[in-house]
Structure formats: C-alpha cells, structure tokens
Amino acid sequence: MTAIEVEVALALFAVAAATGYFVFASFVYGAGYQPTPRASVAMMLRLAEVTPHDTVYDLGAGTGAIVFRAARTFRARVVGVEVEPIRMLVLRLRRRFGTGADRITLHWGNLFHLDYRTATVVTAFLWPGAMARLRPKFESELPVGARVVSHCHAIPGWTPTTYDRATDVYLYRWTGHRAPPEDGVTAGGT
Ligand SMILES: C[S@@+](CC[C@H](N)C(=O)[O-])C[C@H]1O[C@@H](n2cnc3c(N)ncnc32)[C@H](O)[C@@H]1O
Numbered sequence: 447m448t449a450i451e452v453e454v455a456l457a458l459f460a461v462a463a464a465t466g467y468f469v470f471a472s473f474v475y476g477a478g479y480q481p482t483p484r485a486s487v488a489m490m491l492r493l494a495e496v497t498p499h500d501t502v503y504d505l506g507a508g509t510g511a512i513v514f515r516a517a518r519t520f521r522a523r524v525v526g527v528e529v530e531p532i533r534m535l536v537l538r539l540r541r542r543f544g545t546g547a548d549r550i551t552l553h554w555g556n557l558f559h560l561d562y563r564t565a566t567v568v569t570a571f572l573w574p575g576a577m578a579r580l581r582p583k584f585e586s587e588l589p590v591g592a593r594v595v596s597h598c599h600a601i602p603g604w605t606p607t608t609y610d611r612a613t614d615v616y617l618y619r620w621t622g623h624r625a626p627p628e629d630g631v632t633a634g635g636t
Pocket of ligand 1: 472475476477478479480481482504505506507508509510511512527528529530533555556557558570571572
C-alpha cells in the first residue's frame with residue numbers, strides 16, 4: 447500500500463466512524479438518528495391539531511424536523527429534548543439563526559428524565575422499546591386530553607385514535623384510563 451492509499455483509507459475510516467457515531471451512538475438511549483420525513487411531520491402536527499395554545503414536546507429532537515415546523519408554522523411553544531451533543535449543537539444554531547426562538551426550549555439530556563406534565567402534545571420517532579418504557583411515564587404525567595403522535599412505532603397497550611398508513615403516523619388521546627400492564631386491555635385512545 448502506498449502512503450496516499452493509507453491516507454485515503456484512514457480518511458474513509460474516520461468518515462465512517464464519525465457517521466456511525468452520529469447515527470448510531472444514541473441507540474442505547476432509545477433510538478438512532480433518522481429525521482422524520484416531511485410528510486410525516488406535517489401529518490403528525492395536523493392530526494394532533496397543534497395550535498399556538500399548545501406546548502409540544504418532541505422526544506428525541508434530532509436536528510429539529512419537528513421542533514422548528516411546530517414552532518414556526520404552527521406557532522406552538524415547543525420543548526425539544528435530545529441526548530446527542532452534536533445534534534443539540536445543530537438545534538441551538540438553528541434556533542439562534544431563525545425565527546420563533548422565544549417559543550423554543552431545548553434540553554440536552556435523556557428524555558426519560560423529563561417531566562411531561564405541561565405537555566399538551568407529544569411527538570416521537572423512537573424505537574419500540576423506548577415507546578414501551580414511555581407508556582407508564584405518559585400515564586402518570588400527561589394531562590388528560592394530551593395528544594401523542596408517533597411515527598413508525600405504536601405505544602404498546604394503547605389504542606390509537608387514528609392511524610395514517612401513508613405516513614405511518616399514530617395519534618393517541620390520553621383519556622386518563624390506565625390499562626393493567628399485563629392483560630393487554632387497551633387504554634389511551636378514545
Ligand atoms: C429517529 S430520530 C428522530 C429525530 C427528530 N424527532 C426528527 O423528527 O427528526 C431519534 C432521536 O432521538 C434521540 N434520542 C434517542 N434516545 C434518546 C433519549 N433517551 N433522550 C433524548 N434523546 C434521545 C436520538 O439521538 C435521535 O436524534
């Protein structure tokens with residue numbers, strides 16, 4: 447191998463390692479990185495009937511596909527929580543250099559440590575295990591009437607009010623009725 451070939455191989459390895467870190471490092475917390483498709487973002491916010499009176503929590507805010515649309519187009523208050531530091535930096539820069547900054551709160555940390563009592567809408571694109579872990583947290587913290595919209599993965603044991611197959615979006619309305627954890631009886635939907 448020539449010196450140039452070694453340098454190219456090292457550069458490729460560095461790019462692959464950086465990409466792998468960016469996409470996969472947050473797996474252990476609840477999901478890797480994949481922005482929610484634009485059509486699904488639009489459907490999530492539309493099904494949840496987001497208005498300027500809402501406080502939307504985006505769980506695992508990524509680089510802001512949902513956060514900035516909810517704050518800038520729907521004019522809602524938005525709380526974005528993200529565990530991965532590079533994505534949090536991107537979120538802060540996008541907030542700094544765009545409109546609606548006063549409506550956007552960003553938390554760098556673990557979404558399982560946040561309190562959801564002030565959420566009227568929750569949005570998520572997380573892996574199935576994270577949705578299952580979130581269910582008891584939603585049941586003890588969400589105010590009755592809160593809407594939860596999830597792309598790709600359902601909340602185990604809850605019945606969706608609506609499911610849009612084209613964009614793979616589930617809508618739930620929290621009714622305040624918890625399902626027993628083991629009998630599979632549904633809760634949450636209306
Ligand atoms: C599939 S991406 C969705 C990103 C964003 N919601 C969007 O629509 O573009 C999931 C995001 O959740 C973040 N994440 C995963 N587990 C987390 C946790 N426990 N706490 C905070 N963020 C988490 C990941 O770092 C990743 O950015």
